[in-house]
Amino acid sequence: MNTVCIMCPIGCALSVTEESGKIVVTGNSCLRGQKYGESEFVCPKRVVTTLIKGEKGGVVSVKTAEPVEKKLVKEVLKEAAAFRLSSSVRAGEIVLENVAGSGVALVATADYDAK
Amino acid sequence: MKNFDVVVIGGGPAGLAAALSARKKGASVAVLERDDKLGGILNQCIHSGFGLHYFGEELTGPEYAKRFRDAVLQDSGISVFLETMVLSLSKDKIICALSPAEGLLEIQAKAVVLAMGCRERSAGAIALAGERPAGIYTAGAAQRLCNIDGCLVGKEVVILGSGDIGLIMARRMTSEGAKVKLVMEIMPFSSGLKRNIVQCLNDFDIPLRYSTTVTRAEGKDRLTGVYIAPVDEKLAPILEKEEFIPCDTLLLSVGLIPENDLVSDMIELSPITKGAVVDERRETSLEGVFSAGNVLHVHDLVDNVSEEAAIAGESAALYALGKLPRGEKYAVTPSRGVRYALPQRIQAGEGKVRVYFRVDQVYRGKTVAVASGGEIVKRKKTAVMAPGEMQYIEIDKTALTGDVSIYLEEV
Ligand SMILES: Cc1cc2nc3c(=O)[nH]c(=O)nc-3n(C[C@H](O)[C@H](O)[C@H](O)COP(=O)(O)OP(=O)(O)OC[C@H]3O[C@@H](n4cnc5c(N)ncnc54)[C@H](O)[C@@H]3O)c2cc1C
Numbered sequence: 348m349n350t351v352c353i354m355c356p357i358g359c360a361l362s363v364t365e366e367s368g369k370i371v372v373t374g375n376s377c378l379r380g381q382k383y384g385e386s387e388f389v390c391p392k393r394v395v396t397t398l399i400k401g402e403k404g405g406v407v408s409v410k411t412a413e414p415v416e417k418k419l420v421k422e423v424l425k426e427a428a429a430f431r432l433s434s435s436v437r438a439g440e441i442v443l444e445n446v447a448g449s450g451v452a453l454v455a456t457a458d459y460d461a462k
Numbered sequence: 463m464k465n466f467d468v469v470v471i472g473g474g475p476a477g478l479a480a481a482l483s484a485r486k487k488g489a490s491v492a493v494l495e496r497d498d499k500l501g502g503i504l505n506q507c508i509h510s511g512f513g514l515h516y517f518g519e520e521l522t523g524p525e526y527a528k529r530f531r532d533a534v535l536q537d538s539g540i541s542v543f544l545e546t547m548v549l550s551l552s553k554d555k556i557i558c559a560l561s562p563a564e565g566l567l568e569i570q571a572k573a574v575v576l577a578m579g580c581r582e583r584s585a586g587a588i589a590l591a592g593e594r595p596a597g598i599y600t601a602g603a604a605q606r607l608c609n610i611d612g613c614l615v616g617k618e619v620v621i622l623g624s625g626d627i628g629l630i631m632a633r634r635m636t637s638e639g640a641k642v643k644l645v646m647e648i649m650p651f652s653s654g655l656k657r658n659i660v661q662c663l664n665d666f667d668i669p670l671r672y673s674t675t676v677t678r679a680e681g682k683d684r685l686t687g688v689y690i691a692p693v694d695e696k697l698a699p700i701l702e703k704e705e706f707i708p709c710d711t712l713l714l715s716v717g718l719i720p721e722n723d724l725v726s727d728m729i730e731l732s733p734i735t736k737g738a739v740v741d742e743r744r745e746t747s748l749e750g751v752f753s754a755g756n757v758l759h760v761h762d763l764v765d766n767v768s769e770e771a772a773i774a775g776e777s778a779a780l781y782a783l784g785k786l787p788r789g790e791k792y793a794v795t796p797s798r799g800v801r802y803a804l805p806q807r808i809q810a811g812e813g814k815v816r817v818y819f820r821v822d823q824v825y826r827g828k829t830v831a832v833a834s835g836g837e838i839v840k841r842k843k844t845a846v847m848a849p850g851e852m853q854y855i856e857i858d859k860t861a862l863t864g865d866v867s868i869y870l871e872e873v
């Protein structure tokens with residue numbers, strides 16, 4: 348796998364491979380790049396942010412409370428797009444538990460007043 | 463006429479941080495905001511990545527804005543005027559504003575903080591050839607329509623400009639089900655953060671082409687496609703290599719301009735930053751008028767905006783209360799490799815000053831030097847510097863003996 352280290356502005360081009368059970372990172376200039384390369388190879392994670400629609404109109408911005416596995420990002424977006432919010436929420440409150448079976452909740456990042 | 467010690471024009475992150483720090487010094491404060499909500503552009507930036515420096519945690523734009531908004535609204539010493547458009551500011555600091563609630567509003571301020579933010583360069587500003595069909599938006603306008611109004615502006619998208627707003631919108635439109643076909647950058651490098659290139663483009667397999675631009679837009683009522691071409695070293699398009707890309711939407715992310723129309727005939731503006739020329743207290747050439755945030759110079763991190771605005775707010779309060787010291791000022795001039803430095807003046811005295819600067823291209827392994835009165839007073843080694851990432855170097859005022867210059871060694 349080829350990627351770019353994002354841990355500092357240098358942006359080393361990393362190459363990560365598995366050789367007889369061991370993960371090998373090359374192209375990094377420091378230990379942080381090594382760790383980043385490993386985690387991107389084993390299980391890359393992302394915080395997902397998107398919008399949830401209200402049943403009677405309006406939108407509210409949400410995020411996953413924790414980073415979720417990158418391969419679940421599309422599913423999270425799909426479930427969020429299909430969901431309709433029926434009541435008011437405040438920023439920080441949970442909108443949808445265990446989104447896409449990730450074990451992580453979607454929480455509101457702004458206030459929403461249901462009409 | 464109403465009276466306040468400090469009047470802040472603009473209720474974005476800069477305005478809110480300025481208001482809070484002015485209050486800490488005991489000034490009475492008013493914040494004038496034309497929108498119906500405080501928080502500025504942050505309200506539409508729903509992605510995360512704000513506040514890592516300032517709060518030590520990763521917040522979304524609305525969350526970052528809320529922390530400041532709540533603190534401002536809870537402070538009885540800060541009067542907030544929403545839906546209030548400032549129309550003029552006079553030299554003796556009388557502000558005229560218009561609002562549905564108050565009608566025409568006149569306010570006498572002792573000190574003023576300019577915090578009006580910036581606006582995006584539009585199709586007009588970059589002289590795009592061809593038709594003017596529907597479907598051409600600035601990235602920020604598309605972001606607002608999408609994230610505040612919940613309306614997706616198109617299905618097949620091409621983006622010109624690889625600044626952060628363009629990159630963020632590439633991911634956002636993809637998340638909403640649009641197909642982003644291509645992001646183009648006229649320069650051979652991106653002005654956006656590495657992190658955004660990886661997580662907004664690479665994660666979704668969106669191609670990025672450097673040294674490429676849009677030559678023409680096509681379509682009668684709605685955009686049907688754009689012609690694109692690679693550019694030569696002088697950034698002129700190589701028309702023999704022009705190709706057509708069908709799309710219904712073109713997003714422009716081609717730069718931001720500080721919004722200084724209110725004061726452009728009254729204070730000295732820098733031809734490079736297009737913002738005010740200020741000293742380290744962020745005081746402009748007009749005594750008692752201060753400036754901070756994107757109206758002063760375009761920032762890439764909101765954390766820096768909050769920091770800068772806190773300085774401006776505190777200084778404005780001290781000025782209003784008659785406690786801002788005055789003294790000799792040294793000019794700060796950028797040279798060799800440094801495109802601009804801010805503040806452009808430093809008042810002699812004591813204490814530390816952070817000089818913020820941007821370089822003119824990508825540099826590796828260079829040393830930044832600050833000289834004053836012909837002697838080097840500070841040097842700092844750096845690994846990599848890019849024009850898209852604002853840098854700073856901290857200097858001790860007691861070391862200054864004359865005008866200051868900042869440059870890269872061996873450039
Ligand atoms: C479209 C866009 C997207 C951005 N996305 C990001 C991002 O994703 N990440 C990031 O770190 N930075 C982003 N930025 C940069 C961001 O603008 C700054 O980090 C920060 O928001 C600047 O704060 P500010 O208070 O200076 O300006 P703003 O947030 O723009 O606030 C200025 C405020 O002043 C008000 N105002 C202006 N003129 C008047 C007037 N005459 N009367 C009354 N009120 C007035 C405006 O309504 C606005 O609320 C973005 C900028 C833009 C333009």
Ligand code: SF4
Pocket residue numbers: 352353354355356357358359374375376377378379380381
């Ligand atoms: S590997 Fe180290 S030096 Fe290279 S980009 Fe990552 S953090 Fe920076």
